[in-house]
Amino acid sequence: MNNKKIIMFAWVALLTVLLMGCGGGSPSASTGGDTAVKPRDQVAAEAHTGDAAKGETMYQQACLACHGADAKGVPNLGKDLTASEFVKGNSDTELLAFVKTGRPVSDPNNTTGIDMPPKGGNPALTDEQITDIIAFIRTLEE
Numbered sequence: 622m623n624n625k626k627i628i629m630f631a632w633v634a635l636l637t638v639l640l641m642g643c644g645g646g647s648p649s650a651s652t653g654g655d656t657a658v659k660p661r662d663q664v665a666a667e668a669h670t671g672d673a674a675k676g677e678t679m680y681q682q683a684c685l686a687c688h689g690a691d692a693k694g695v696p697n698l699g700k701d702l703t704a705s706e707f708v709k710g711n712s713d714t715e716l717l718a719f720v721k722t723g724r725p726v727s728d729p730n731n732t733t734g735i736d737m738p739p740k741g742g743n744p745a746l747t748d749e750q751i752t753d754i755i756a757f758i759r760t761l762e763e
């Protein structure tokens with residue numbers, strides 16, 4: 622071996638060590654990426670466009686009592702959703718978040734002095750079912 626070959630050999634050895642070092646580092650790099658991934662529910666809600674037919678059935682079970690069969694609102698119980706600027710002005714994702722929290726009388730945004738309970742008082746409703754309900758309400762929008 623002449624000096625040139627020894628130097629080359631040293632470089633190859635050094636590069637190998639460096640590459641292995643990078644290999645060891647990659648799992649932590651991908652963990653860093655995972656933290657940016659959204660929670661499953663949120664992804665499902667965003668990817669899901671909502672099935673208005675399924676939503677109609679769920680609406681009848683969970684919302685009709687206060688918002689009425691035609692979603693025009695039952696006096697002293699719930700608001701008209703068909704002419705609601707709030708419904709028109711918010712995205713499906715925003716409305717999903719709204720329905721999950723509701724709007725109690727204590728909320729400064731409450732407009733009627735009547736509680737809108739979280740999920741209309743039906744805690745079993747899933748994000749997907751609520752997104753379906755929102756799709757149904759959109760079919761009634763005026």
Ligand code: HEC
Nearest residue numbers: 683684687698699705707731732733734735736737740741
């Ligand atoms: C127990 C009665 C009740 C039930 C059940 C109920 N709501 Fe409500 N909801 C209300 C009341 C009262 C308001 C008005 C709150 C306020 O004063 O701002 C309201 C407001 C809303 C609004 C906002 C309308 C606007 O213009 O501000 C949306 C959207 C809505 N409800 C959707 C739903 C959906 C979807 C369901 C079924 C999952 C549901 N609600 C079930 C009582 C109810």
